[in-house]
Amino acid sequence: MSTDPAFLRGLTSSRRDALRLFGLAGAGLGLAACGVKGQKAAPPKQNDVQKYWAGKTKHGHLNFANWTLYMDKARTPLKDFTQQTGVTVTYREVITDDPQWFGKISPQLQAGQSIGYDLMVITNGVELTKLVELGYLVPLDHSQMPNFAKNAGAAYKKESFDPGNVYSVPYATGLTGIAYDPRKTGREITSIQDLWDPKFKGKVGMMSDAQEIGNFGMLALGIDPEKSTPEDWTKAGAKLQEQKDKGIVRKYYENDYIDALTRGDVWLTMAWSGDIFQQNLSEGSHLKFVIPQEGATIWTDNMMIPKTAENPVDALMMMDFFYRPEIAANLAEYINYVTPVPAAKDVITAQAASATGSKKTTLEAVANSPLVFPSDADYAKLRHYRSLTSATEKEYNAVFQHITAG
Amino acid sequence: MRRRLAPYALILPGGLWLAIFFVVPMVVMLSFSLMQGDVVNGFRLTWHWQNYSEGLSTYDSQLIRSLIYGVLATVACIVLAYPVAYWIAFRGGARKTTYLFLILLPFFVSFVLRTFSWKFLLADDGIVLSPLKDIGLLPQDFHVIATGFAVVAGLTYNYLPFMVLPIYVALERVDPKLIEAAQDLYAAPTQAFLRVVFPLSLPGVFAGVLMTFVPVSADYVNSTVLGGTNNTMIGNIIQNLYLVNTDYPQAAALSFTLMAILLIGIFLYAKALGTEDVLEVATR
Numbered sequence: 001m002s003t004d005p006a007f008l009r010g011l012t013s014s015r016r017d018a019l020r021l022f023g024l025a026g027a028g029l030g031l032a033a034c035g036v037k038g039q040k041a042a043p044p045k046q047n048d049v050q051k052y053w054a055g056k057t058k059h060g061h062l063n064f065a066n067w068t069l070y071m072d073k074a075r076t077p078l079k080d081f082t083q084q085t086g087v088t089v090t091y092r093e094v095i096t097d098d099p100q101w102f103g104k105i106s107p108q109l110q111a112g113q114s115i116g117y118d119l120m121v122i123t124n125g126v127e128l129t130k131l132v133e134l135g136y137l138v139p140l141d142h143s144q145m146p147n148f149a150k151n152a153g154a155a156y157k158k159e160s161f162d163p164g165n166v167y168s169v170p171y172a173t174g175l176t177g178i179a180y181d182p183r184k185t186g187r188e189i190t191s192i193q194d195l196w197d198p199k200f201k202g203k204v205g206m207m208s209d210a211q212e213i214g215n216f217g218m219l220a221l222g223i224d225p226e227k228s229t230p231e232d233w234t235k236a237g238a239k240l241q242e243q244k245d246k247g248i249v250r251k252y253y254e255n256d257y258i259d260a261l262t263r264g265d266v267w268l269t270m271a272w273s274g275d276i277f278q279q280n281l282s283e284g285s286h287l288k289f290v291i292p293q294e295g296a297t298i299w300t301d302n303m304m305i306p307k308t309a310e311n312p313v314d315a316l317m318m319m320d321f322f323y324r325p326e327i328a329a330n331l332a333e334y335i336n337y338v339t340p341v342p343a344a345k346d347v348i349t350a351q352a353a354s355a356t357g358s359k360k361t362t363l364e365a366v367a368n369s370p371l372v373f374p375s376d377a378d379y380a381k382l383r384h385y386r387s388l389t390s391a392t393e394k395e396y397n398a399v400f401q402h403i404t405a406g
Numbered sequence: 407m408r409r410r411l412a413p414y415a416l417i418l419p420g421g422l423w424l425a426i427f428f429v430v431p432m433v434v435m436l437s438f439s440l441m442q443g444d445v446v447n448g449f450r451l452t453w454h455w456q457n458y459s460e461g462l463s464t465y466d467s468q469l470i471r472s473l474i475y476g477v478l479a480t481v482a483c484i485v486l487a488y489p490v491a492y493w494i495a496f497r498g499g500a501r502k503t504t505y506l507f508l509i510l511l512p513f514f515v516s517f518v519l520r521t522f523s524w525k526f527l528l529a530d531d532g533i534v535l536s537p538l539k540d541i542g543l544l545p546q547d548f549h550v551i552a553t554g555f556a557v558v559a560g561l562t563y564n565y566l567p568f569m570v571l572p573i574y575v576a577l578e579r580v581d582p583k584l585i586e587a588a589q590d591l592y593a594a595p596t597q598a599f600l601r602v603v604f605p606l607s608l609p610g611v612f613a614g615v616l617m618t619f620v621p622v623s624a625d626y627v628n629s630t631v632l633g634g635t636n637n638t639m640i641g642n643i644i645q646n647l648y649l650v651n652t653d654y655p656q657a658a659a660l661s662f663t664l665m666a667i668l669l670i671g672i673f674l675y676a677k678a679l680g681t682e683d684v685l686e687v688a689t690r
Contacts, residue, residue, distance in 0.1 A: 133446045265531075391444070
């Protein structure tokens with residue numbers, strides 16, 4: 001670069017330029033100074049539902065945003081849907097993480113612009129609550145959802161995060177339990193207390209998500225997370241801190257716990273049910289998943305329509321379509337998560353009866369898997385998440401993130 | 407007239423770019439750091455300076471750890487990079503460009519991917535540690551991943567080229583005649599290096615420190631991938647506050663705290679090395 005002094009002076013010359021730059025920055029400050037508006041919305045009344053859906057018609061097309069590996073490669077349910085209703089579907093597996101997806105779509109929703117999708121799948125949790133509180137979701141017209149009314153399992157119609165399915169219906173449900181490598185642990189794992197066993201020092205994986213880890217801290221103390229109070233959170237926090245201070249925890253994992261378990265970096269870890277099944281299938285590993293005797297948590301991935309959707313009627317049709325038992329069965333066979341449609345079990349059992357060879361074995365395994373169709377005894381052991389508002393979220397996060405962010 | 411305007415015309419594109427994409431976001435973030443509220447109810451500017459004090463008191467250990475990791479990784483970079491740069495500059499001969507290209511080659515692969523590959527290489531039962539454990543050289547519960555050492559080593563590895571290149575440039579400019587002159591004056595090779603070559607290369611080291619220490623201290627990928635339960639850096643905290651908690655005011659306050667600490671540190675460092683050196687680097 002030239003070192004001609006005149007040139008340098010030219011670059012840095014006057015104080016006025018600096019002031020002008022600050023003037024421009026001042027404009028930016030002015031923009032932000034009044035604060036950034038929230039848009040807290042009131043819960044919808046019955047006529048809001050009618051008002052929204054009145055005059056809306058089928059467009060024959062729909063854009064669907066889903067999580068990765070959440071439908072078979074051939075997209076069979078979508079093909080069936082197009083065949084039976086004439087509605088074509090653009091399907092993209094673009095969601096990998098709730099908070100980041102929320103971060104991506106909320107500016108567009110706030111500005112009232114389309115996010116490019118008419119149907120999306122989001123887990124119950126803080127982001128879903130925020131979407132509801134901000135009024136970013138369309139209230140569903142249940143008069144257009146006969147299959148949901150008929151086939152959805154009773155438990156899925158009264159979930160605490162969206163009672164009465166005002167904004168969402170489940171796509172699939174999964175359990176957070178314990179996965180382990182029996183060759184390494186040398187014994188069967190049955191209890192959450194095993195995660196606190198000093199014998200497994202440095203070989204235990206916990207999840208970094210505040211809700212997931214908080215749930216397990218509470219379950220270890222016999223507290224039902226769904227009904228927990230801030231005092232319970234503090235107690236659970238102390239229990240988890242003890243586990244960390246003793247060096248039992250190897251690391252607080254995101255979805256990479258599954259690789260750590262397969263590689264042998266951890267021997268037992270908090271885990272999601274379907275992951276273990278898919279990992280054993282694709283890697284030939286011999287991992288086991290257990291619902292601990294203290295209980296496991298159940299979470300739900302939900303379908304919903306953003307308020308700026310361009311094809312809401314088609315999206316609603318698609319949602320209801322997933323509640324046909326044969327469609328739900330097809331989906332469960334591939335993803336191996338819990339289906340919200342109990343009748344799908346009969347469909348799979350019937351398919352297994354008429355199938356032969358390895359196909360028959362696989363179908364029977366799915367039909368009898370407690371991870372796809374939990375028994376009543378299993379359901380009794382499943383606990384739900386504490387639903388957090390943006391006000392309680394801060395308090396909750398402060399307790400548990402203090403542990404995971406060491 | 408035209409001569410007087412020319413510098414302004416030249417600065418205009420870059421200046422505008424920086425004003426729009428650097429200054430304005432900075433000011434917006436600065437105002438965010440003094441707000442209160444949440445995403446649902448909105449954020450209001452209440453000149454809430456406590457965001458800074460709360461951030462400092464809650465995350466002090468992560469902040470201090472980031473600076474320590476930053477210093478350790480930077481020092482490791484200097485120790486590793488200097489001999490390499492020296493060798494390429496004085497002994498590289500006709501193949502200098504090839505060697506420099508080799509230093510840069512890892513950049514052709516995404517650094518997240520490179521960091522992840524460490525995880526596989528150094529897994530507890532992986533291809534490196536497993537044989538060493540089997541022959542009894544290492545205890546069975548020995549591990550590298552999920553330790554502070556792994557994080558600092560990962561940081562060093564990822565930022566090494568940023569140290570090699572500026573030191574190389576500085577050494578490359580050292581006139582061999584100066585070394586000859588030193589030898590003519592009966593300086594031993596060590597003396598010639600310490601009193602002639604090394605002082606002349608300091609601006610390169612200075613530039614290298616700037617280019618590694620600042621990004622290393624704010625890095626969050628290495629501690630995510632290679633760290634364990636007690637290796638969280640301030641970058642992880644800020645990222646988490648922005649993306650997971652959507653607590654923009656706290657995240658913004660922490661960002662500015664980190665920036666202020668780094669700026670003060672660099673100014674002190676520049677003073678200690680002497681300001682002429684800084685200017686010399688800046689005008690190259």
